[in-house]
Amino acid sequence: MTALQLTNTKTRRKEAFVPLDPSNVRMYVCGPTVYDRAHLGNARPAVVFDMLFRVLREVYGPDHVTYARNITDVEDKINARAAETGRSIKEITDETSQWYLDDMAALGTLEPTHIPRATQYIRQMVEMIETLIARGHAYAAEGHVLFDVRSYDAYGALSGRSVDDMIAGARVEVAPYKRDPMDFVLWKPSDAATPGWDSPWGRGRPGWHIECSAMSRDLLGDSFDIHGGGNDLQFPHHENEIAQSCCAHPEGEFAKVWMHNEMLQVEGKKMSKSLGNFFTVRDLLDNGIPGEVIRLVFLGTHYSKPMDWTAAKRDEAMGVLRKWRAAVAGIEPAPAASPSVMAPLVDDLNTPGALAALHQLFRDGDLPGLLASAQVMGLLTDAMGAWADAPDVDLSGFATRLASAREAAMASKDFAEVDRLKTALIAAGVEVRMSKAGVELVPGPGFDPAKLEAVA
Known part of the structure; x- marks a missing residue:
């Protein structure tokens, strides 16, 4: 098998992947903020990095890959939803977290090794903030703690912009307690109606960015192999994660490889409620679109390219899966995936190339190879096939x-x-x-x- 290659956002090139420890390959992916159903765009990184998780398990062995994907269950959007509905924050986050897990499972994603919730790691966040203050990279002001962006010379390296360019091109929160407009919040005060925890700076709650830094370090260490997420997180979230983590623990390198998936469109347009093309994963599932069909449509586009969800792609995917499932009925899978499928998968997760190889296996009549290879991609599994059991009707x-x-x-x-x-x-x-x-x-x-x- 060709060595695994991945495109590293940090270096802007495709590189041979060399894990820090082949016996424990570690990956962290930013998960959802849970206050509502996951929309179709939220599902794309879940499927993309599930596919990478599967490939890593094939290359290094299932017992040698650790995958953490967090749940953000403390955030102002959650607070607002609780205020408008009258429900408790815990009730909302417990319910919506399970919705997310159920909907992603319906798309054939494997459960990550760790699913940390932010509220379980407040102590680690406070300790990291204390370290940043002690090292001169953060400061307390009016109940807030802020990261001093100018204290980290490498800030902006991931997104390729200088701090001054960011100020000129971005809307930043102007606050009297900030030393610099680009400084970002690590801790903020909470009133009586808002969730809060005791801290050296008073009762408050963490800023969004510190959550992932604290959780990834606790679960994966000061240095780990891969950090993933949507490209909308590249700035400021991932840029801020790097700054916090590298300043708090300079003995590590935080994430070695950064990977970002592109965004999703619907029929060639950005998904939005105003255009009437906004829908959740559950909307599709409840309207009879199987999760396996959604997954196949997603895998038909390389993760680094914008993905366009269309009715035509949906119908084509359904037809392909019906045909494949009928062909492999009663067939035992081959002992391993076909090299013709694995070769594109280890070449920067080229799922369109892998699907083309699956089509060729079908045309060649290699049904055991088709089944084994498709299952590596999360397709044609027993768990995903109930939808295809319905009899076809002659129209x-x-x-x-x-x-x-x-x-x-x-x-x-x-x-x-x-x-x-x-x-x-x-x-x-x-x-x-x-x-x-x-x-x-x-x-x-x-x-x-x-x-x-x-x-x-």
Whole structure:
């Protein structure tokens, strides 16, 4: 097998991956802030780094990879949700944390080795802040503690910008207690209605950035192999993590390799509620789109490229998986994944190339190889296949009826029967495609054949 290569955001090049300790390869990924359902964009890093977790397990062995992905359960958005709903913060975070875990499991992601919650690591955060103050990298002011950005010469190296450029190009919080506009909060005061913990600076709560620094150090050490997340976190979150961790514990190098996935679009546009194209993972699952189908669509785009979720990709993925599952039914998987699939996977997680190799295995009739290789990618597993067990329904009769009705309507100009049949098919979850070439009926993800039984 070719040696694993990964693109390192820190060095801006693809490099051979050499773990600090091959017997314990360590990876940390920024997880969700839990106050609502995870939207489709939130799911992309979960799937991307699950795929990397799987590849690392294949290369180094399942017992030699440690994967931590945190849950942020103390944050102002959570506080606001509690205030507007009247529910307790713990009730909200417990519920939404489980929602996230359930939804990501439905996409075929393996459970990380560690799922730390920020509220479990307040002591470690306070200790790191105390260390930063003692080393001259942080200061207390009006109940806050702030990191002194100018005290760390390498600040901005990850994102490739100087501090002055950042000030000129960014909106920063202006506060009288800041020595510099770019200084960021490590600790902030809490009032009686806000979650808080006792600290040397009074009752308060941590800033967002210090959470990941404290949790990753406690679980993975001063130095670890890979830190991942969406590229929207590169600045300021990851830049601030580096500054905190390297200043508090300069004996370590924090994360050796940084990896960032690109963002997600829907039908070529940024996902937003104003455009009506915003939906959660649960929305898709509840509308009959299997998690395995969502996963295959995600893997069809390289993690470093923007991913476009489209209905066409969804339908194509469903068709491919039905075909593959029918072919491998009753087949025992090969002892190992095919080299033709592993080669692109170890080349900077080239999942589109790996999928192309799966298609070739299918065409070549290597079904044991197809099954073993697909399962390495989290596809064609027993746990993910219940959706494909539903029998296919022959819609050719409806296609013929609709074609005949359309032909009659063209002569009579009475399209009532055409409209009736189309309405019934669409209500049953069938996409109706009519053109000069004829009528095509495509069962969609939410197809319910029972709704067609009463159509005379």
